[in-house]
Structures are given as C-alpha cells and as structure tokens.
Amino acid sequence: MVSTSTLQTVSRENEIVVSMREVTKRFPGVVANDRVTFEARRGEIHALLGENGAGKSTLMNVLTGLYTPEEGEIAINGQPAQFRSPKDSIAAGIGMVHQHFKLVETQTVTENVILGLDAPRFRLDMSRAEADVAKLSEQYGLKIDPKAYIWQLSVGEQQRVEIIKALYRGAQILILDEPTAVLTPQETEELFITLRDMVAKGHTIIFISHKLDEVMSIADRVTVLRGGKVVATVNARDTNKAELAEMMVGRPVLFRLDRPALEPGEMVLRVEELHAENDKGLPALRGISFYVRAREIVGIAGVSGNGQSELAEALNGLRPITRGRIFLNGREITTLSAREIIDAGVAHVPEDRHTDGSVGDMNLTENIILKRYRHPPIARGPVIDWNQAREMSSELVSRFNVQAPGLDTRARLLSGGNLQKLILARELSAEPALIVAMHPTQGLDVGATEYVRQVLLEQRAAGAAVLLISEDLDEVMQLSDRILVIYEGEIMGEASGEKADRAQIGLMMAGQRQEVGY
Ligand SMILES: Nc1ncnc2c1ncn2[C@@H]1O[C@H](COP(=O)(O)OP(=O)(O)O)[C@@H](O)[C@H]1O
Ligand SMILES: [Mg+2]
Known part of the structure; x- marks a missing residue:
C-alpha cells in the first residue's frame, strides 16, 4: 500500500503542468520570444532567469493570455490551451503577480481579492469573503488584515494581497514577476518560506528574476533566457552562480571587485537636518543628517519610495529644501541652483538615464x-x-x-x-569632489554593472566622496564603507560596510531605528 501511494506521489510530482512549445512573440522591431520551449512541473519552483529585456515578462504574459503569440503551442495539465485573456488563464488555474501591482488603493484587502468576481449582495457575503481571506492568509503564512485598506499597507503586504487574490481564484500555478525587487531581506525570507510551503502543497511556482543569488537559493530548476531565446534549463543543484551568469550574459563574468581599505579624508559633504517635500507636497525628507568624506563611499539603503529620489534631487539642486543645510567642503550650498552646484564640484549619476542624464x-x-x-x-x-x-x-x-x-x-x-x-x-x-549616484546600475547587464561599480571604486581611490543611493542591498553592501538606512524620510541607523549585518539592515529598512554612532 505504502509503496503504491509513494509511486503515485512521485509520478504526480513529475507531472508537467505547463508546456510551451516553440513560442514566438514579436513586437515591432524585436523578437521578444524566439521559438521558446518551456516546461514547468507540479510541485516545483522554476526560475525564469535573464537580464533586462531577455523576454521573461513577455513569455509569462503569453502564458496568461495577455499577449497572443505569433507561433507556438501551449498546454496546461496536458490540455491544449489558447487563452484570449487573463480571465481564461485564471479559469485554467494560473495566477500572475505582476511587477506593478493592480490593486485599488481605496478598497480593502478583501474587496480587492474578490474584485471582478460576482459582487457580494449581502453583508454576509463580505464577511464570508473576509473569513476566506483570513483562512488563506493563515494557511499560507501570508500575514494580512482582511479589513485593512490597500493604502495602509506596505509594498510587501500589498504583494501578499496579490498572492492571496490568485489563490482565492484557485491558482495552482503561480507566476511571480521579479517579486523581491520591492521587499526587505526579511520580507524576502518570509516570501520564500511561503513559496516552499506552496510547492509542498502541490502548487507550481514560476519565479522570474535577474538575481543569481536568489535564484540559486529558491529554485528547483532554472530556465535561462537571453535575447528572447532559451539558453538552457538546468537543475539548480547541478549548477552554480558562475555558470548561470555565463549563460545569462553569453560570456564569463568575474564577480571580483577591487576594493582596497582606504583612510577617509576631509569631510566633503555635510547634510544637517534636511527637510524636503515630494511632488505631492507631503514631507519626503524629515530631518536627515549625515556626512561623506573624501575616499569613502556612503551607501543609502532602503525600500523604494522612502525619500531616496528626493534626497538625490535636493543634493543636486533640483528640489527645494524646506529646512536644513547642506555643506560642500565647508561651504554652504543649500540654496545654490543646479548649475551652481555642478560648478561647485558635484557630479550626478541620475536615476532616469533617458530623461535626466542625457539628451x-x-x-x-x-x-x-x-x-x-x-x-x-x-x-x-x-x-x-x-x-x-x-x-x-x-x-x-x-x-x-x-x-x-x-x-x-x-x-x-x-x-x-x-x-x-x-x-x-x-x-x-x-574630477568631482562629490558624486551622487542614484541606482547607477539599475537595468544594466552584468558586464556593464561590473564596469560601473569598478568606476565608482576608482573614483573613491582617486579621492572623491561618493554617495551611493541604491535599492539593491547587495550592491550597497559590496561598495560602501558605511551604510545608512532610510525609511519614510528618516535615517534609521548606520552600519559599517564591511561588518554590515543583512538582518539588522533589513530591520532598519522596515522602520526599526538602531543606534546611530554620531
Ligand atoms: N508591449 C511591448 N511593446 C513593444 N516591445 C515590448 C513590449 N514588451 C516588451 N517589449 C520588448 O520585448 C523585449 C523583451 O522584454 P521583456 O519581456 O519585458 O523582458 P524582461 O522581462 O526579461 O526584462 C524587450 O526588447 C522589450 O523592449
Ligand atoms: Mg520583466
């Protein structure tokens, strides 16, 4: 008896639930998916790995019926499928959590979960739906208050709502598009626990990412896409980071950065009690103080949207400062114009290269x-x-x-x-005195990323003060001499670059203040 049931489990585990054969999807001037063959099995976490523009999101948008492919065949649970819209794919048990969530801010968690399904006619239906949401939240370890409004939730919590929404609709196959981009390290760990739990319950997870470390830590199998084509599908335990990187980029990648210990020099940038508002006129920076010396890189870590853009703009003279002072080499530059700040020796590596950085x-x-x-x-x-x-x-x-x-x-x-x-x-x-670099490697391929990081380190060695603002915690930890964590426009604490503890930085990213050393 036991052996029979074991056998059955094994065969069900290997069952192919998603099969895409020779799928081609073109956009004007680009073949986003070029005869892609991709399979996912029941009970596996299958990572779809590739650089920006490799065709990952497109492939999954084809799978869910958002895009219609020019060529190729799709089968779900062995049945040929031709989805005309995401509604069809949801009916077939596929759910997708997009990079940009599709939640209604002014509605509650439960209202969002049942959105688009038959409207509740009675108060009773709503409380039943709330109970269902609470039950799913409990079952899958997705902590959420069913009655909370979306606008009250952190980005990580909003992601949980998207996952619960998919589960509520009966998703057996769950696609997550770059889900960790918006999470703190702790939230990422929690998500990973949920995902492992889901596959243990028989779900299939397709996990889109361009980050090698997380793919190695979460995936059972990995399919690598490059330039719209599949390079290979491999078992995670049979491969390694270097091999995956080479498949992703098309040539060997070195993960070495030359970052010698340096004695920091004079104080170049000093920021005192800085306040500024965001585009909506709400407080974005609420009394920020720090300094950057010559020959050091100070990293600003934080989850996106906690005042990072406003800080960069305030320092570059592109956003009015409502209170506080900024000094460059001892000279006050608080009220200087953007051009005067450039002339004073501040370089700016902007967030949006296409609109702010170049013409x-x-x-x-x-x-x-x-x-x-x-x-x-x-x-x-x-x-x-x-x-x-x-x-x-x-x-x-x-x-x-x-x-x-x-x-x-x-x-x-x-x-x-x-x-x-x-x-x-x-x-x-x-030869700037200060470099303010905002997400300097976002969207770049592995090779260009390495080059840009090396250049920042060379500038440090040449005597520049570098302020690195990045949501990529690995990047901040790799490059910075000191790390400051920003949360809702305030500095939550400081960590030394070398001895930084990811978990402690994660707590600060979530808003827990730690003792600052000055
Ligand atoms: N809606 C679209 N219209 C035109 N081109 C697109 C569209 N979506 C994606 N592309 C192009 O298709 C290619 C693959 O993009 P995408 O699937 O978003 O890559 P990835 O998710 O791996 O970063 C890119 O060259 C991108 O510019
Ligand atoms: Mg994408």
Missing part, C-alpha cells in the same frame, strides 16, 4: 560637453570650440569603453549600458 537627440559629443560648454577649453569666448569638444569626447568614449558607431551617433540609439557609461564619462571626467 536623446544630441550626439555623443554634444552630450559629453553638455555641462561644460560655458567654460574653457570648450568655450572660446562666446563660441564652442568643436575641435576641442570632439577631441575630448573621443578620448572619453574610448576611456569609458562606450560602444557606439561613432561620435555623431545620437544618444537615444545607445543601449542602456552604453548610455550609462556615456553619462559616467561626462560626470566623472570633471
């Missing part, structure tokens, strides 16, 4: 001289010395390894990585 319709040379055409040697009296300008841009383009057809290429035609290198070339060649 798409200008060519490489014009972008390079964007901030210095008013000064010699580029300015000769009232005119621009184009020979000087081209010489400078040619030198920088080769020094920063910007891949482009020529100096006359318009910036909009560069890939994300090359555009970021162009911006770094411009910002760093002026």
Whole structure:
C-alpha cells in the first residue's frame, strides 16, 4: 500500500503542468520570444532567469493570455490551451503577480481579492469573503488584515494581497514577476518560506528574476533566457552562480571587485537636518543628517519610495529644501541652483538615464560637453570650440569603453549600458569632489554593472566622496564603507560596510531605528 501511494506521489510530482512549445512573440522591431520551449512541473519552483529585456515578462504574459503569440503551442495539465485573456488563464488555474501591482488603493484587502468576481449582495457575503481571506492568509503564512485598506499597507503586504487574490481564484500555478525587487531581506525570507510551503502543497511556482543569488537559493530548476531565446534549463543543484551568469550574459563574468581599505579624508559633504517635500507636497525628507568624506563611499539603503529620489534631487539642486543645510567642503550650498552646484564640484549619476542624464537627440559629443560648454577649453569666448569638444569626447568614449558607431551617433540609439557609461564619462571626467549616484546600475547587464561599480571604486581611490543611493542591498553592501538606512524620510541607523549585518539592515529598512554612532 505504502509503496503504491509513494509511486503515485512521485509520478504526480513529475507531472508537467505547463508546456510551451516553440513560442514566438514579436513586437515591432524585436523578437521578444524566439521559438521558446518551456516546461514547468507540479510541485516545483522554476526560475525564469535573464537580464533586462531577455523576454521573461513577455513569455509569462503569453502564458496568461495577455499577449497572443505569433507561433507556438501551449498546454496546461496536458490540455491544449489558447487563452484570449487573463480571465481564461485564471479559469485554467494560473495566477500572475505582476511587477506593478493592480490593486485599488481605496478598497480593502478583501474587496480587492474578490474584485471582478460576482459582487457580494449581502453583508454576509463580505464577511464570508473576509473569513476566506483570513483562512488563506493563515494557511499560507501570508500575514494580512482582511479589513485593512490597500493604502495602509506596505509594498510587501500589498504583494501578499496579490498572492492571496490568485489563490482565492484557485491558482495552482503561480507566476511571480521579479517579486523581491520591492521587499526587505526579511520580507524576502518570509516570501520564500511561503513559496516552499506552496510547492509542498502541490502548487507550481514560476519565479522570474535577474538575481543569481536568489535564484540559486529558491529554485528547483532554472530556465535561462537571453535575447528572447532559451539558453538552457538546468537543475539548480547541478549548477552554480558562475555558470548561470555565463549563460545569462553569453560570456564569463568575474564577480571580483577591487576594493582596497582606504583612510577617509576631509569631510566633503555635510547634510544637517534636511527637510524636503515630494511632488505631492507631503514631507519626503524629515530631518536627515549625515556626512561623506573624501575616499569613502556612503551607501543609502532602503525600500523604494522612502525619500531616496528626493534626497538625490535636493543634493543636486533640483528640489527645494524646506529646512536644513547642506555643506560642500565647508561651504554652504543649500540654496545654490543646479548649475551652481555642478560648478561647485558635484557630479550626478541620475536615476532616469533617458530623461535626466542625457539628451536623446544630441550626439555623443554634444552630450559629453553638455555641462561644460560655458567654460574653457570648450568655450572660446562666446563660441564652442568643436575641435576641442570632439577631441575630448573621443578620448572619453574610448576611456569609458562606450560602444557606439561613432561620435555623431545620437544618444537615444545607445543601449542602456552604453548610455550609462556615456553619462559616467561626462560626470566623472570633471574630477568631482562629490558624486551622487542614484541606482547607477539599475537595468544594466552584468558586464556593464561590473564596469560601473569598478568606476565608482576608482573614483573613491582617486579621492572623491561618493554617495551611493541604491535599492539593491547587495550592491550597497559590496561598495560602501558605511551604510545608512532610510525609511519614510528618516535615517534609521548606520552600519559599517564591511561588518554590515543583512538582518539588522533589513530591520532598519522596515522602520526599526538602531543606534546611530554620531
Ligand atoms: N508591449 C511591448 N511593446 C513593444 N516591445 C515590448 C513590449 N514588451 C516588451 N517589449 C520588448 O520585448 C523585449 C523583451 O522584454 P521583456 O519581456 O519585458 O523582458 P524582461 O522581462 O526579461 O526584462 C524587450 O526588447 C522589450 O523592449
Ligand atoms: Mg520583466
């Protein structure tokens, strides 16, 4: 008896629940999925790994019926499936938690969960739905108050609502698109516990990610996508980070950064009790104080949306400061304009490279001289010395390894990585005293990421003070000499870069204040 049931379990475990064969999905000018074959089994966590633009989200949007593929076949539980909308795929037991949640802020958790299903006619129906939500929350360890309003919830809690919503609709197959991007390390751990529990209960999880460490820690199998094509599907226990990285990027990747210990120099940036508002006029920075010295990288860690953008903008003169003071090398710069701050020696590696960092319709040379055409040697009296300008841009383009057809290429035609290198070339060649780098590697491939990090370390060694604002905690920990954690516009505490404890930083990211050393 026992052996029979064991056998049955085994065969059910290996059952293929998702089968996509030779699926092709094109967008104008790009083959997002190129004859992709992908299978997921019952009871497995299957990671879909690839760099930005590899085609991961598109493939899952095809699976859920949001997009119709040009070619290929899909079967769910052995049955051919042709979904015309996500409604069809939900009926077939597939749920997807998108990168950007689709919840209604002004409604409660339960109202969101039952949204689009038959409307409750009686108060009783709502309390029954609330009880169901509470039960799912209990069963899967997804802590949530069924009566809370969405706007009251943290991003991590909102994600739980999305998962419960899928489970409520009977999802056997759950797709999560880059789910950890919005989570603290603790929330990520909690999510992983839930996911392991779900597969133990027979669900299938398709886990989209571009992060190698988390894929290695959570996945049973990994399918790697590159440029819209499948590179391979492998068992997580038969592979390693280096091998996955090579499949993802198409060449070997070194995970080494040269970060020698350095004695920090003079205080370059001092921020005292800084206050600023967000675009809605609400307090975004609430009394922030810190300093950055020459030859050190200070990292600002935090979950997205806790005042990071406002801090970068305030420091660069792009956002009014309502209270507090900023000093650069002892000189107050609080009320200077953006241009005066640049002239004072502050470089800015912006969050949005396409709108803030570069002018798409200008060519490489014009972008390079964007901030210095008013000064010699580029300015000769009232005119621009184009020979000087081209010489400078040619030198920088080769020094920063910007891949482009020529100096006359318009910036909009560069890939994300090359555009970021162009911006770094411009910002760093002026030998700034302070570099404010906001998400400097977001969206870049592994190779370009490594290059950008190396450049920041070189700037540190050359004597610059670097303020690194990043939501990628691994990046902050890898590069920073000191780490400050921001939460709702306040600094929750400081950690030393070398001895930083992820768990402690995670607590601060969730709003728990720790003793600050100064
Ligand atoms: N709706 C769309 N319209 C046009 N192009 C798209 C659309 N969605 C994705 N793409 C393109 O398809 C490719 C794959 O994108 P995507 O599936 O989002 O990648 P990933 O999720 O792996 O980052 C990219 O080149 C992207 O620019
Ligand atoms: Mg995506």
